[in-house]
Amino acid sequence: MSRRVTLNLGFEGNTRDVTVVIPDDEPTPWQWGERLSVVGKPTARVDGPLKATGAAHYTYDIELPGMLYGAILRSPWPHARIRNIDLSAAEHLAGVRAVLALEDREIRFAGQEVAAVAAISSDLADDALKLIKVDYQTMRFVVNMDRAMGDSAPRVFGSGSNVGRTSTSSVGDVPRGLQVAANTIEATYTTPVQTHVCLETHGAVASFNAAGDRLTVWCSTQGVFSVRDDLAVYFSLPPDNVRVVCEFLGGGFGSKFGATPEIIVAARLARAAGVPVKVMLPRGDEHRSTGNRPNSEQRVKLGVDRDGKLTAIDLVQRGSGGIGGGAGSAAPFKSVYRCTNIRTEERDIYTNAGPASPMRAPGWPQGCFALELAMDEMARKAGIDRLEFRRRNTDNPVRAAEYEIGARAFGWTEKTSSPKSSGALKRGVGVASAEWHAVGVSGPEAQVIAHRDGSVEVRVGTQDIGTGTRTILAIVAAEELGLPVDRVKSEIGDTRFLFSVPSGGSLSAPSNTPAVRQAAAHLKDKLFRIAAPILGAEPGDLEAADGSIRVRTNPSRSLAFADVCKRIPGDSISAQGERVPNYQGFRTDQAGCQFAEVEVDTETGIVRVTHVVAVHDAGRIIDPLTARSQVNGGILMGIGFALFEDRRMDPQLGIMVNPTMDDYKLPGPLDVPQIDVTFFEVANGITNTGVMGLGEVAHVASAAAVACAVYDAIGVPVRSLPITPDRVLAALGRA
Amino acid sequence: MPPPSARFCAHLRTKTAYYRTPDGERIFKPDVSTACYTCLKTQRPVGPDGRPVDAQSCGTERGCFQPE
Numbered sequence: 001m002s003r004r005v006t007l008n009l010g011f012e013g014n015t016r017d018v019t020v021v022i023p024d025d026e027p028t029p030w031q032w033g034e035r036l037s038v039v040g041k042p043t044a045r046v047d048g049p050l051k052a053t054g055a056a057h058y059t060y061d062i063e064l065p066g067m068l069y070g071a072i073l074r075s076p077w078p079h080a081r082i083r084n085i086d087l088s089a090a091e092h093l094a095g096v097r098a099v100l101a102l103e104d105r106e107i108r109f110a111g112q113e114v115a116a117v118a119a120i121s122s123d124l125a126d127d128a129l130k131l132i133k134v135d136y137q138t139m140r141f142v143v144n145m146d147r148a149m150g151d152s153a154p155r156v157f158g159s160g161s162n163v164g165r166t167s168t169s170s171v172g173d174v175p176r177g178l179q180v181a182a183n184t185i186e187a188t189y190t191t192p193v194q195t196h197v198c199l200e201t202h203g204a205v206a207s208f209n210a211a212g213d214r215l216t217v218w219c220s221t222q223g224v225f226s227v228r229d230d231l232a233v234y235f236s237l238p239p240d241n242v243r244v245v246c247e248f249l250g251g252g253f254g255s256k257f258g259a260t261p262e263i264i265v266a267a268r269l270a271r272a273a274g275v276p277v278k279v280m281l282p283r284g285d286e287h288r289s290t291g292n293r294p295n296s297e298q299r300v301k302l303g304v305d306r307d308g309k310l311t312a313i314d315l316v317q318r319g320s321g322g323i324g325g326g327a328g329s330a331a332p333f334k335s336v337y338r339c340t341n342i343r344t345e346e347r348d349i350y351t352n353a354g355p356a357s358p359m360r361a362p363g364w365p366q367g368c369f370a371l372e373l374a375m376d377e378m379a380r381k382a383g384i385d386r387l388e389f390r391r392r393n394t395d396n397p398v399r400a401a402e403y404e405i406g407a408r409a410f411g412w413t414e415k416t417s418s419p420k421s422s423g424a425l426k427r428g429v430g431v432a433s434a435e436w437h438a439v440g441v442s443g444p445e446a447q448v449i450a451h452r453d454g455s456v457e458v459r460v461g462t463q464d465i466g467t468g469t470r471t472i473l474a475i476v477a478a479e480e481l482g483l484p485v486d487r488v489k490s491e492i493g494d495t496r497f498l499f500s501v502p503s504g505g506s507l508s509a510p511s512n513t514p515a516v517r518q519a520a521a522h523l524k525d526k527l528f529r530i531a532a533p534i535l536g537a538e539p540g541d542l543e544a545a546d547g548s549i550r551v552r553t554n555p556s557r558s559l560a561f562a563d564v565c566k567r568i569p570g571d572s573i574s575a576q577g578e579r580v581p582n583y584q585g586f587r588t589d590q591a592g593c594q595f596a597e598v599e600v601d602t603e604t605g606i607v608r609v610t611h612v613v614a615v616h617d618a619g620r621i622i623d624p625l626t627a628r629s630q631v632n633g634g635i636l637m638g639i640g641f642a643l644f645e646d647r648r649m650d651p652q653l654g655i656m657v658n659p660t661m662d663d664y665k666l667p668g669p670l671d672v673p674q675i676d677v678t679f680f681e682v683a684n685g686i687t688n689t690g691v692m693g694l695g696e697v698a699h700v701a702s703a704a705a706v707a708c709a710v711y712d713a714i715g716v717p718v719r720s721l722p723i724t725p726d727r728v729l730a731a732l733g734r735a
Numbered sequence: 736m737p738p739p740s741a742r743f744c745a746h747l748r749t750k751t752a753y754y755r756t757p758d759g760e761r762i763f764k765p766d767v768s769t770a771c772y773t774c775l776k777t778q779r780p781v782g783p784d785g786r787p788v789d790a791q792s793c794g795t796e797r798g799c800f801q802p803e
Contacts, residue, residue: 103777104777157785157786157787160787226753230748230775257750259775261778264778321771323780323787324780325787329769331769350787355771355779357771362771441755501754502753505754
């Protein structure tokens with residue numbers, strides 16, 4: 001059964017009534033401008049103290065009785081065939097309990113898994129690895145994308161081409177669009193391979209029962225149910241016989257979705273040894289083998305007419321995800337700016353390097369960098385202010401409004417009209433546009449429980465990738481039940497709870513909060529039925545607010561929430577909710593923009609980001625503190641991509657030469673600029689909470705804004721990331 | 736057109752395939768150029784037959800294909 005609800009949707013100055021059809025038992029979606037008691041108020045992370053004091057248990061912290069320590073032997077060669085593996089010496093080492101040779105006999109990148117051991121200490125496991133004798137037949141390899149495309153290049157996959165999937169798209173007539181343009185530009189932009197650098201490396205603790213038919217795994221994952229289902233398939237177990245736990249997760253950024261190799265290895269060793277086994281990857285393996293953002297080379301052509309309107313966008317791109325694909329970057333070219341003639345071509349190039357895996361807004365930071373720097377080059381050529389150029393080429397009213405908010409907060413007009421420094425230190429500013437689509441998916445279910453002591457518990461089989469999931473789920477339940485947030489406890493990260501989806505694609509908050517709200521509403525109905533006879537009212541006449549359950553028309557007739565809970569006949573009372581499919585709402589996309597200011601030392605080439613203003617829409621913001629934290633993280637990761645990060649491969653040896661956090665450069669505390677975040681609230685009416693994801697949209701434009709600011713500062717575009725001092729000096733002709 | 740479950744190998748993995756449509760089908764988007772694929776059997780972007788894996792090539796014509 002369903003009902004029709006009219007919602008006022010949109011944003012300030014641009015709202016309209018939209019009628020949506022929702023299931024009967026869905027809470028009525030929060031309306032635009034509706035004042036809520038705890039939603040939207042800054043709330044400190046409910047698990048902040050646990051993390052700050054070290055009491056939070058990550059996979060790394062799991063210790064089980066009799067547990068062994070696993071280690072993985074990896075190929076030192078980028079391309080080889082394994083003729084033989086001799087495990088006998090490792091098997092006979094005292095303290096070693098299990099040794100496995102892994103099945104794949106063809107090595108395609110340096111760092112690929114070859115064998116694994118489990119021993120009574122991690123040092124002993126490492127010693128045992130050294131005793132494994134592997135007879136490799138080395139083969140020609142290629143780690144450079146350009147070389148990989150050559151006719152005589154070594155083939156990564158047998159006799160198959162090193163050119164993998166090719167994707168093309170075309171609308172309108174690009175040659176004609178370039179022909180009629182008043183101005184055109186053509187330039188090539190490159191971005192490096194970026195690794196995820198999760199602070200908690202990939203890893204797992206696995207334990208089989210004595211019968212070998214039940215498996216429990218603690219692992220650092222973005223999807224406890226994804227891992228459960230993968231393990232069930234891999235080990236031919238019923239899903240119910242597999243339990244996966246991830247109480248806390250130290251970063252994933254897309255690389256920890258399913259049963260990754262070290263999880264499978266831990267479980268196989270545990271089954272072989274008959275006791276639990278822990279495998280946590282060392283930092284070097286994390287860099288080399290657990291995924292990365294592919295590199296890119298993007299040849300961009302733009303055309304504009306005399307009014308500064310785009311007449312053509314043309315992208316020819318290639319990228320390498322090592323032995324994997326997924327290196328495309330065309331998405332921003334197709335949708336951020338309005339143009340009737342757009343053509344894109346993307347090609348995956350295979351190399352003998354570690355495989356790509358999804359990484360925060362896959363493809364977008366690369367594409368956005370190339371598109372936005374090209375936009376700036378075009379604006380300069382056409383003599384148009386860069387922000388005005390973007391205004392003229394957007395048809396998204398949300399983004400248009402955000403440009404104005406950001407420009408005021410940043411002081412765009414003042415900063416672009418003031419003269420540049422005449423000294424060695426040059427200041428510059430840039431702006432870039434973001435886009436994402438994170439309305440969430442159906443599938444998750446939630447349970448909300450009221451206990452006799454008046455406390456409330458939320459249980460969902462989701463996990464916290466670091467975004468503050470526990471906190472926002474508690475806030476949503478507290479809002480629905482009229483309680484302060486500290487009365488609600490969130491339990492997540494366990495497949496014993498009701499199903500939820502992985503935390504990726506910025507989908508956690510918009511997928512889970514509606515299920516929690518519906519469950520809390522159902523629980524509220526049950527509590528109303530307990531309270532109604534005492535208050536001499538009908539359940540439908542009651543409301544939950546200010547820690548009480550009361551008669552809506554006469555709030556003085558009330559019972560404390562805790563007093564109602566004391567009348568629960570059993571120990572607790574609970575209700576479930578489900579995430580129903582999205583309704584038809586206002587918009588399913590998100591805009592956003594970021595402004596950056598940099599200082600470039602033209603004598604040393606060093607770039608420092610001094611100020612970033614970010615304006616983002618993410619539907620309804622549940623907790624401005626955790627939301628701001630996500631934007632901060634997205635910007636800092638973007639600064640890393642813009643200025644520092646670069647996986648370097650030795651072309652002679654085929655190995656990564658900087659697999660440490662010393663040599664793989666990351667932003668540090670001194671690289672953090674002033675960051676000002678404004679949330680632009682858009683009522684989308686797509687779910688009962690109206691929440692949209694924020695993790696990725698906050699990262700899309702960051703590196704591009706920095707690159708544009710550097711161009712403004714020195715007057716020359718640096719078309720390759722990272723913008724290192726040598727590249728700046730080369731651009732200035734001083735290298 | 737057969738349902739996706741009959742078209743894609745049971746061991747093919749990609750980020751979107753960990754989500755399901757409202758009808759319960761795993762979500763594959765063969766046209767998305769940023770999709771990273773792996774095979775659950777190898778946990779790598781290469782199948783047991785030594786060839787790359789993706790939604791377009793992991794079909795019934797491969798000896799390692801297994802229906803869901």
